[in-house]
Amino acid sequence: MYRFSFCFLLSCPTFVLTQALAQVPAAQQDSTLRLQPRQLSEVVVTATRTERSITEVPIPVLVVSQPQIKAMGALRLGDVLREQTGLTTVNDHGQGIQLQGLNPEYTLILVDGEPLIGRTAGTLELSRVAVGNIQRVEVVKGPASALWGSEALAGVVNIITQKPQPGTSGNIRLRYGTNRTADLGGTFNAKGKKLGFTLFVNRYSSAGYTLRSAESPTVPPFASYTAQGRLSYQLGTHTTLSLSGRYYTESQQSDLRVTGETGEAAVVRYQSRQHDYNLNPVLTHRFSDKVFATARFYHSGYRTREDYTYRADGSPYDATYFNQTFTRPEVQLDWQLRPTQVLTTGAGYVLEAVEATRYDQRQQLRAHYVFAQHDWSPTPRLNLVTGVRYDGHSQYAGQLSPKLSARYQLRSWLAVRGSAGRGYRAPDFRQLYLNFSNPTVGYSVFGTNQVQAKVAQLAAQGQLATDPDTGQPVIYDAVLAQASGLTAENSLAYNLGVQLDPTAKLQFTANAFRNDLRHLIETAVVALKTNGQSVYSYRNVTRAFTQGAEVDARYQLRPDLTLSGGYQLLFAKDKSVINRIEAGEVFRKDPHTQQTERVQPQDYGGLYNRSRHSFNLKAFYENPKAGWSASLRGIYRGRYGFGDTNGNAILDAANECVPGYWLVNIAAAKTFRQRLTLQAGLDNVLGYTNPTYISSLPGRLAYASLTLALGKTR
Amino acid sequence: MKHLFLRPALAFLAASSLSLTACNDDNDNEETVTPALETKTVSSLAPQPAATTSTGQPGTAKHYTFYSLADNKEVPYTDSASTKWDVAFRSTTILTNGGTSGPGQGGAQVYSGLFNELKTVPETDFAKDAATTKAVPTGSGNGWYNYDQTTHLVTPIAGRVLVIRTATGKYAKMEVTSYYKESPTAPTLSTPSGYYSFRYMYQADGSRNLQ
Numbered sequence: 001m002y003r004f005s006f007c008f009l010l011s012c013p014t015f016v017l018t019q020a021l022a023q024v025p026a027a028q029q030d031s032t033l034r035l036q037p038r039q040l041s042e043v044v045v046t047a048t049r050t051e052r053s054i055t056e057v058p059i060p061v062l063v064v065s066q067p068q069i070k071a072m073g074a075l076r077l078g079d080v081l082r083e084q085t086g087l088t089t090v091n092d093h094g095q096g097i098q099l100q101g102l103n104p105e106y107t108l109i110l111v112d113g114e115p116l117i118g119r120t121a122g123t124l125e126l127s128r129v130a131v132g133n134i135q136r137v138e139v140v141k142g143p144a145s146a147l148w149g150s151e152a153l154a155g156v157v158n159i160i161t162q163k164p165q166p167g168t169s170g171n172i173r174l175r176y177g178t179n180r181t182a183d184l185g186g187t188f189n190a191k192g193k194k195l196g197f198t199l200f201v202n203r204y205s206s207a208g209y210t211l212r213s214a215e216s217p218t219v220p221p222f223a224s225y226t227a228q229g230r231l232s233y234q235l236g237t238h239t240t241l242s243l244s245g246r247y248y249t250e251s252q253q254s255d256l257r258v259t260g261e262t263g264e265a266a267v268v269r270y271q272s273r274q275h276d277y278n279l280n281p282v283l284t285h286r287f288s289d290k291v292f293a294t295a296r297f298y299h300s301g302y303r304t305r306e307d308y309t310y311r312a313d314g315s316p317y318d319a320t321y322f323n324q325t326f327t328r329p330e331v332q333l334d335w336q337l338r339p340t341q342v343l344t345t346g347a348g349y350v351l352e353a354v355e356a357t358r359y360d361q362r363q364q365l366r367a368h369y370v371f372a373q374h375d376w377s378p379t380p381r382l383n384l385v386t387g388v389r390y391d392g393h394s395q396y397a398g399q400l401s402p403k404l405s406a407r408y409q410l411r412s413w414l415a416v417r418g419s420a421g422r423g424y425r426a427p428d429f430r431q432l433y434l435n436f437s438n439p440t441v442g443y444s445v446f447g448t449n450q451v452q453a454k455v456a457q458l459a460a461q462g463q464l465a466t467d468p469d470t471g472q473p474v475i476y477d478a479v480l481a482q483a484s485g486l487t488a489e490n491s492l493a494y495n496l497g498v499q500l501d502p503t504a505k506l507q508f509t510a511n512a513f514r515n516d517l518r519h520l521i522e523t524a525v526v527a528l529k530t531n532g533q534s535v536y537s538y539r540n541v542t543r544a545f546t547q548g549a550e551v552d553a554r555y556q557l558r559p560d561l562t563l564s565g566g567y568q569l570l571f572a573k574d575k576s577v578i579n580r581i582e583a584g585e586v587f588r589k590d591p592h593t594q595q596t597e598r599v600q601p602q603d604y605g606g607l608y609n610r611s612r613h614s615f616n617l618k619a620f621y622e623n624p625k626a627g628w629s630a631s632l633r634g635i636y637r638g639r640y641g642f643g644d645t646n647g648n649a650i651l652d653a654a655n656e657c658v659p660g661y662w663l664v665n666i667a668a669a670k671t672f673r674q675r676l677t678l679q680a681g682l683d684n685v686l687g688y689t690n691p692t693y694i695s696s697l698p699g700r701l702a703y704a705s706l707t708l709a710l711g712k713t714r
Numbered sequence: 715m716k717h718l719f720l721r722p723a724l725a726f727l728a729a730s731s732l733s734l735t736a737c738n739d740d741n742d743n744e745e746t747v748t749p750a751l752e753t754k755t756v757s758s759l760a761p762q763p764a765a766t767t768s769t770g771q772p773g774t775a776k777h778y779t780f781y782s783l784a785d786n787k788e789v790p791y792t793d794s795a796s797t798k799w800d801v802a803f804r805s806t807t808i809l810t811n812g813g814t815s816g817p818g819q820g821g822a823q824v825y826s827g828l829f830n831e832l833k834t835v836p837e838t839d840f841a842k843d844a845a846t847t848k849a850v851p852t853g854s855g856n857g858w859y860n861y862d863q864t865t866h867l868v869t870p871i872a873g874r875v876l877v878i879r880t881a882t883g884k885y886a887k888m889e890v891t892s893y894y895k896e897s898p899t900a901p902t903l904s905t906p907s908g909y910y911s912f913r914y915m916y917q918a919d920g921s922r923n924l925q
Contacts (some may be wrong), residue, residue, distance in 0.1 A: 019791045120825075251771060439859070441863075441866075443853070443854070444859060465846035466844070466845070466846050466847070467844075468813070468844030468847060470846075474846075474847060491780045525853060525855065525856065527853075528846075528847065528852070528853060528856075530845075530846045531847070532806070532807055532852030532853060533852070533853055534853035534855075534856065541854065585873075586872075586873070587827075587828065587872040587873025588873075589870070589872040589891065591899035591900075594891040594892075594897070594900060594911070594913070596828055596829055596872050596873055596889065597828070598828065598873075643862070643865065644860075644862075644869065645899070645900060646872060647869050647870050647871055647872030647873075648871070648872045648873070649859075649860055649871075650868075654900075711877065
């Protein structure tokens with residue numbers, strides 16, 4: 001009892017497969033579903049690279065839709081993600097997300113299926129993405145390297161932007177709030193029989209804020225601009241061409257106080273500017289009822305520049321830059337083998353280049369990949385998805401990433417799903433090419449691509465310490481060999497969960513996960529310098545795991561009121577630390593008494609920056625007739641470790657933790673004549689701040705916004 | 715005058731009575747009958763003055779700060795070429811009075827474990843200071859400290875005991891407890907650094923017994 005329909009969405013590059021099980025009521029094609037819990041018609045594309053109903057995919061996927069984003073009053077991607085179950089925003093050289101307890105560098109971030117580039121120390125700054133033109137955000141939890149390759153180790157965030165809709169429409173939006181934070185912009189959409197067009201422009205600026213009465217602000221004033229557009233054209237009944245592009249730029253400036261060589265203080269002006277752009281033509285063609293092809297080309301660039309000049313005379317103090325480009329052609333073929341089987345295959349080629357202050361010269365990386373996925377429903381209750389991807393790379397060993405996932409409908413209201421797969425993350429530019437010597441402390445760090453040559457060079461220059469016994473330079477050959485053979489970090493991951501729909505009003509999902517990480521990259525000493533400092537490079541040694549469970553429940557209390565709650569339990573530990581503690585080799589010092597003692601296994605608190613418990617409680621109210629909508633959201637982040645205070649570099653004491661805290665956000669909106677919407681909101685109602693450890697929380701933020709819809713109103 | 719606070723170790727009585735009752739069985743050599751050694755504590759031994767660097771941090775001092783473990787007092791740097799001192803400190807580097815650093819018989823071993831558990835000097839070789847390598851290894855994670863590249867703080871590694879051979883060939887064990895002035899529990903980048911706080915136990919009789 002299958003119903004397969006092939007519909008062809010004009011600008012959508014992927015193949016549409018709707019699979020409705022006989023036991024499940026047919027998807028209600030009701031466009032007014034919005035915030036209501038039973039979103040059976042909600043379609044996701046990130047889980048299988050084909051369109052599938054979210055309730056039927058065999059892996060955990062979270063979707064945040066546009067009405068929800070609006071009701072939250074969110075401006076940037078970080079605002080949206082930080083309120084979702086299982087996602088935690090963390091700060092390390094920018095705001096990123098932690099997914100299944102893994103750092104931001106392990107989550108791939110896509111816009112319409114193409115990666116955003118420009119990460120700093122592994123973090124892709126989430127505030128670079130405006131949400132005003134987002135149709136929905138999909139988050140796949142668990143490794144997706146079998147489809148998406150490197151970085152999709154913890155999961156994938158795919159931002160789906162709005163496609164051209166029939167007719168002419170648009171909106172203009174203004175918003176102003178605390179810290180002189182202003183957001184203004186608009187969208188424009190037009191679509192005729194063959195040609196469609198969307199444009200989104202946005203300006204976002206803020207005066208920043210200062211948490212501590214220090215001489216420099218916590219967040220200096222900034223202004224950013226985003227322009228994003230898409231043009232789609234139906235070349236024939238079976239062929240569509242679309243072209244989308246994005247440009248983003250942000251500038252920031254502030255004054256810093258420094259002490260000059262002669263000891264006197266000076267004021268230095270800091271100015272930074274970053275931009276990213278991309279261009280993405282996509283050609284789709286339907287060869288037959290059974291075969292659908294997509295050809296995509298993607299080019300993206302990311303540039304940053306930071307200048308420090310003396311305020312007094314404008315002379316330079318320091319300057320850095322970072323330029324990266326990413327180019328990728330890719331083809332994908334979706335083939336309906338049988339009514340119950342779909343084969344998805346694809347191949348691509350990647351050319352990446354980087355040029356930066358801390359790298360010797362322009363560096364290039366090349367990679368190619370092929371992937372295949374078999375989506376099979378042998379019985380109406382069972383769905384099996386098997387996928388595998390191979391990535392070949394110019395700088396490190398090829399990676400084979402398989403994944404198997406399954407979903408079984410036990411009862412009409414109960415389904416179980418499980419998956420096992422491998423994820424990986426390629427070494428990044430810094431790990432490959434860095435050439436950095438700290439001018440004040442005197443240590444050096446070299447990327448693994450050139451560490452051999454650099455160490456030889458230092459030895460020839462007599463900059464390496466000599467061993468008094470042998471008279472040879474102090475070089476740790478074993479570590480140097482490990483560094484030269486650097487390979488990708490990888491994981492084996494397992495997810496097992498249930499989906500329950502006991503009544504039409506209640507939805508419940510639970511998922512347990514385990515990620516076993518191997519070959520994690522860490523810095524290691526490869527040689528000793530004459531100044532007593534070390535020469536560092538990178539090697540794959542660390543093994544760690546993250547495991548836990550998350551539950552999510554939604555209950556529709558009244559037709560216009562939905563309550564939801566989510567909880568995540570998380571354990572994340574370094575396996576080598578566990579082994580060292582068990583062997584009695586780890587000690588700690590009481591910072592008050594200075595007494596040293598042995599750390600016991602039960603003292604180990606795991607990796608830093610992980611909360612054992614985190615949860616959220618939300619209420620969304622929507623009454624379209626009266627034009628009212630409102631939301632109340634509470635997000636709790638449990639206590640987590642920030643760093644070491646007792647001399648063993650691990651988390652093992654209560655004073656190494658940041659206490660847990662609540663963020664409570666409210667927003668309410670009223671729409672007049674279906675055209676003018678006024679919204680007001682208060683973020684962080686409790687005004688929680690922690691200046692010492694959480695610089696990204698500015699305290700209570702009030703705002704008001706006005707949205708005017710243009711064109712035909714529904 | 716340098717800040718040099720000498721304070722008797724509070725833990726001494728408890729520690730020594732514990733070790734007296736513990737050393738009853740197979741330690742049959744004559745050292746066991748000698749009275750327990752005293753654990754001495756040195757707080758915030760100040761570095762020599764230095765000019766400030768461009769980043770506002772105190773620069774590396776010109777001279778080391780020399781210390782006699784035998785006499786439990788600071789030695790002026792003008793006596794650096796003598797055997798009056800046993801260890802010397804500058805920035806994160808610790809010297810011993812031997813090899814290229816001084817005329818004495820000094821050297822060191824790094825022992826991983828608890829200060830109180832180290833009861834005799836291990837039979838391993840003592841390293842000596844050389845022109846570019848020191849008996850107490852330099853560099854983060856190699857010797858007595860970790861340097862955090864994010865916070866730029868220097869933290870003594872818990873459970874690292876430096877076994878020192880002094881200028882006159884006697885033995886001592888020492889443990890650095892803080893690198894910052896007045897040993898704050900949570901030092902910051904602006905806390906004056908290079909101020910060594912440590913505790914040590916010195917065996918004056920020339921034996922390898924350290925309890």
